[in-house]
Amino acid sequence: MKNSKKFFSKIAVMMIGVLFILSSSGCTASKDTDTIKIGASFALTGNVSVYGIAARNGVELAIKEYEETGGKLDKKIEFIVEDNKGSEVDAANAFNKLVDREKIDVFIGSDISGTTLTIAELAAEKKIPMITPTATALPVTEKGDNVFRACYIDSFQGGMMGKFAATELQAKTATILYNFGSDYSEGIASTFEEVFQENGGTIVGKESYTNDDKDFKSILTNVKAQNPDVLFIPDYYEMVALIARQVHEVGIQSILLGVDGWDGVIDQTNDFPEAVEGAYFANHYATDDPKPEIQNFVNNYKEVYGEVPNALAALGYDAGKIILEALEKAGTTEPEAVINALKTTNVDYVTGHIEFDEKRNPIKSISVIKLEQVNGKLQQKAYTTIEP
Incomplete structure (x- = not known):
């Protein structure tokens, strides 16, 4: 009986060894080196x-x-x-x-x-x-x-648009309308404010909303009273389209400014191009660049x-x-x-x-796009390039 136990123990060890080799070779084989x-x-x-x-x-x-x-x-x-x-x-x-x-x-x-x-x-x-x-x-x-x-990173594009507003557009005043609770929107808003002021501009208002908001009329009434040269809206295109329509309805005359999240706003506003016509936004490239x-x-x-x-x-x-x-x-x-x-x-x-750079973020330029209406349809036009 003792010999029998020893025999089966040896068999068990051998089987475990074989299974280990097979499983190991299976792992190696699953990685196709070609x-x-x-x-x-x-x-x-x-x-x-x-x-x-x-x-x-x-x-x-x-x-x-x-x-x-x-x-x-x-x-x-x-x-x-x-x-x-x-x-x-x-x-x-x-x-x-x-x-x-x-x-x-x-x-x-x-x-x-x-x-x-x-x-x-x-x-x-x-x-x-x-x-x-x-x-x-x-x-x-x-x-x-x-x-x-x-x-590029959020802070970079926010700062560059602040510089663009103050130096290229010669804006003296700005209102920032941002999405409260969005790291993307809040981060960009912060650096826009900092750089716009560094370049001689004045922030006359900061208004916020949330992702759940649909009616912005009361907020935009405040913006209209502030009468800024530019209204900066750092958010994604779906929300921007919704806000921009109401900006137009309220009668705000400020130039609208945005960031890369605006890419796609044309598809949301082609039935009402006046909502974003004449707006500028930062982007990563321009399709009409020659x-x-x-x-x-x-x-x-x-x-x-x-x-x-x-x-x-x-x-x-x-x-x-x-x-x-x-x-x-x-x-x-x-x-x-x-x-x-x-x-x-x-x-x-x-x-x-x-x-x-040392943080593995790219050092690169920003394209500024202008939204123009051509034959009743919105188009993105390369406006300028801002170097880092």
Whole structure:
């Protein structure tokens, strides 16, 4: 009986060993060394899907062009995208799936700051090289030295629009109308106020609202009484369109100013173009910029997706190119090598010349767009470029 027990014990140990070897080899085999896996997560459905779809398309186009022109990477590129619906919970689940199940090498995303912050924390823990095309909140890249962004940060665009209002438009007074509780809106409002005053302007009013508000008439009555030269509204296009209609109805004559969240406002106001006609907003690029690299991108995007690319698409495209060039430069998918290659980025892209500061934020210019009505339809026109 004792010998029998010893025999079965030996068999059990051998079986455990075999299972360990098989499971280990299975893990190794699941990582296809002939394939580079680029993971991404965007809001492809939900309230901010206009951002996520455009950013996804931009990345997809960059990869498509890279493969068609015979990039230097000797491996197949697999682009794996998950829909996070604009939800932080879904964003975390999507990222974990990409890392744990798909075994991605690098990550691109997300689109808005809330979901990107959630993902950045996880990416820092797992040391996955990551770049967000469009999340502008300052803390995003503070999560880890593996986290980069292709867009400028909130404080930068707020300050640049404050400078633009005071120096280019010669505005003496401004009212700020911001979304209380939104880190994006509050952060931009703060730096606009600071820089506008530094350049000789006076803030004659600060009014706030919340995401739940629909009627702004009482707030706008205050703004009308303040009679500012410019009315600065740092928020996303859906809310801006709603406010701008009521600004026009109340009879406010101030010049409207905005930021990159306005990209998409034309689609919301084409039935009432007077609401935002003559407004200016900061953006990452202008579709009518004559530079060859910009027009090539615009034309290629239109050919593939049947529409003019917005700034989110351009940033997605640039983020894709940045990642591909870093992988080329690194010559490996080893995380530290890719991260170090990303840090040395110094190239002209569609949204401008990009190199990274010590916080892995890009040092780049801002395009100012003017909304003009042409034959009864709103159009975005390149107005000027503000250098950092």
